[in-house]
Amino acid sequence: MSHQVFDMFLKATLATLEMVLSSAVIAVAFGLPLAILLTVTAPGGLWPFPVIRKGLGFIIDLTRAVPFIILLVLVIPVTRFLVGTSLGTAAAIVPISITAIPYFARIAEVSLKEVDPSLIESVRAMGGTRAKVIWSVLLPEAFPGLVTGVTVTLVTLISASAMAGVVGAGGLGDLAIRYGYQRFNTVMMLWVVGILVILTVIFQILGNFIHNIFQNKNSVFLSIIKRAVRST
Amino acid sequence: MSMLTVKNLCKTFDGRPVLEDISFSIQAGEIVGIIGRSGAGKTTLLRCLNGVEGLDSGCVAIEGRELGKLKDKELLALRRRIGLVFQNFNLLQSRTVYGNILLALEIAGIPKAQRHKRIQELVALVGLDGHDMKYPAQLSGGQKQRVGIARALAANPAVLLCDEATSALDPETTFSILGLLRTINQKFGLTIILITHEMDVIRQLAHRVIVLDQGHIVEDASKEDLIRGQGRHELTRAFLKEEQKGLPERIKILIQKDKIPEGLPVLKFTISGEKLYNPLISELQKYFGISASILHASRDECSQVKKITQIVILSREDKAAMDWLLKTVGELEVLGYVSPGI
Numbered sequence: 001m002s003h004q005v006f007d008m009f010l011k012a013t014l015a016t017l018e019m020v021l022s023s024a025v026i027a028v029a030f031g032l033p034l035a036i037l038l039t040v041t042a043p044g045g046l047w048p049f050p051v052i053r054k055g056l057g058f059i060i061d062l063t064r065a066v067p068f069i070i071l072l073v074l075v076i077p078v079t080r081f082l083v084g085t086s087l088g089t090a091a092a093i094v095p096i097s098i099t100a101i102p103y104f105a106r107i108a109e110v111s112l113k114e115v116d117p118s119l120i121e122s123v124r125a126m127g128g129t130r131a132k133v134i135w136s137v138l139l140p141e142a143f144p145g146l147v148t149g150v151t152v153t154l155v156t157l158i159s160a161s162a163m164a165g166v167v168g169a170g171g172l173g174d175l176a177i178r179y180g181y182q183r184f185n186t187v188m189m190l191w192v193v194g195i196l197v198i199l200t201v202i203f204q205i206l207g208n209f210i211h212n213i214f215q216n217k218n219s220v221f222l223s224i225i226k227r228a229v230r231s232t
Numbered sequence: 233m234s235m236l237t238v239k240n241l242c243k244t245f246d247g248r249p250v251l252e253d254i255s256f257s258i259q260a261g262e263i264v265g266i267i268g269r270s271g272a273g274k275t276t277l278l279r280c281l282n283g284v285e286g287l288d289s290g291c292v293a294i295e296g297r298e299l300g301k302l303k304d305k306e307l308l309a310l311r312r313r314i315g316l317v318f319q320n321f322n323l324l325q326s327r328t329v330y331g332n333i334l335l336a337l338e339i340a341g342i343p344k345a346q347r348h349k350r351i352q353e354l355v356a357l358v359g360l361d362g363h364d365m366k367y368p369a370q371l372s373g374g375q376k377q378r379v380g381i382a383r384a385l386a387a388n389p390a391v392l393l394c395d396e397a398t399s400a401l402d403p404e405t406t407f408s409i410l411g412l413l414r415t416i417n418q419k420f421g422l423t424i425i426l427i428t429h430e431m432d433v434i435r436q437l438a439h440r441v442i443v444l445d446q447g448h449i450v451e452d453a454s455k456e457d458l459i460r461g462q463g464r465h466e467l468t469r470a471f472l473k474e475e476q477k478g479l480p481e482r483i484k485i486l487i488q489k490d491k492i493p494e495g496l497p498v499l500k501f502t503i504s505g506e507k508l509y510n511p512l513i514s515e516l517q518k519y520f521g522i523s524a525s526i527l528h529a530s531r532d533e534c535s536q537v538k539k540i541t542q543i544v545i546l547s548r549e550d551k552a553a554m555d556w557l558l559k560t561v562g563e564l565e566v567l568g569y570v571s572p573g574i
Binding site: 119123125129136137 | 282284309310311312318320324325326327335336338340
């Protein structure tokens with residue numbers, strides 16, 4: 001592989017990472033509060049409120065029902081308004097985030113719902129406020145599940161970012177379409193696929209590693225961290 | 233001082249009465265057992281006591297403050313005055329023993345500077361030294377319940393509510409947890425309410441028992457009265473009977489539940505620990521002139537604390553002697569009466 005081609009791959013990979021990671025951050029920042037809202041407003045939840053829950057659920061499902069490739073085109077006006085252009089890596093972050101937020105919200109909701117309801121009730125009975133329950137019970141207890149949710153979202157976003165190449169997003173998808181599809185360069189295409197697979201595997205391994213640290217309470221590693229934090 | 237007062241409490245679910253006209257009052261420092269079968273309304277009563285469940289009528293007052301009249305914020309503050317111990321421990325899996333106790337201190341708003349010292353005290357009190365950095369998954373059931381008790385005590389509650397606190401534990405562990413609760417009651421004069429379906433728990437720990445049946449209180453008696461067999465309700469007897477499974481059949485058939493003319497009382501008592509070596513029977517003779525003949529004796533080898541259970545017939549009934557025996561042995565029960573001729 002020539003120096004020039006290597007440079008091209010490096011730039012494309014970095015652009016993909018930029019799109020995936022920043023969309024994931026946005027997805028968690030907006031998706032997690034939505035998931036919390038969905039959980040607490042559920043019947044028998046901390047703050048049952050069927051109207052909010054149903055309305056929110058409807059909007060989330062609606063967004064998820066639109067195929068990503070169509071959403072890409074559909075949100076171009078929004079992208080222009082937010083970023084100033086509909087082309088390039090920064091512009092692609094908008095549609096990817098819009099699809100990632102409801103996706104992560106639903107995944108996180110499942111994790112939050114798995115927290116033992118009697119635990120929540122007991123902390124309420126001990127005199128804990130709703131905010132205390134969310135902050136000290138709901139989120140920490142669901143944390144391992146939430147980490148897995150982030151991993152799943154990241155992997156999904158890698159494929160979404162590749163698709164965004166169609167509308168000129170840059171990154172690995174763009175490379176595959178321009179060289180692999182339009183110029184029939186199969187080797188180039190295979191390289192892109194290879195890198196995408198490697199990225200996916202790395203994210204998955206990292207996600208599993210973090211999940212295991214928090215899931216496995218026997219973890220010596222975590223005890224050491226906690227001890228260190230407490231002694232400071 | 234009355235720590236907790238319940239007056240004419242009524243509660244229905246979907247028009248079906250669950251608790252009807254419940255009234256009782258608990259004094260500071262008392263250990264009261266509330267016993268009933270499943271569905272008797274025990275858990276609902278507990279939920280009414282800490283204000284999780286609203287009342288249809290009547291009132292519940294803790295330290296003279298009526299729950300129904302409090303605003304949300306005041307109710308939260310009052311709940312912090314009630315320590316709760318749960319059957320399934322309800323510990324956060326994501327926090328260590330230290331962190332779980334800390335949670336109660338955070339909720340109670342104890343200043344940060346005092347928290348560390350308080351946790352150390354509590355961990356030592358419940359006998360978990362050296363376990364404070366462990367997670368619940370690394371602890372045994374008994375240890376988990378010790379954490380549960382430490383957490384319940386963290387904010388110096390006015391009253392400790394134990395909801396089937398030992399029902400998930402084996403007899404050995406139950407014995408040690410009940411011992412811990414007794415120590416806490418004696419050391420701090422803490423009022424304890426035990427909700428349970430096991431008479432044994434009540435016998436070991438409670439000063440007084442309230443029997444609940446289909447939403448009504450059918451018995452409210454001191455343990456002494458219960459043991460002497462006064463005013464027993466049918467259900468109370470049933471609870472007491474469940475425990476006598478160990479009694480040999482040949483003895484069981486001789487014993488009449490009700491007082492018979494000139495009948496001799498049959499007692500069952502359990503002696504444990506250092507009291508094992510008290511010459512009880514000769515002391516009975518010496519102090520009261522009562523002779524006791526042993527019908528049955530068994531030794532409990534399973535527990536770490538050695539226990540001997542004896543069933544004896546006394547030569548006559550004597551209140552002073554009974555009081556003395558009860559004070560001496562701790563666990564005493566009148567099984568019934570036998571006719572003098574046997």
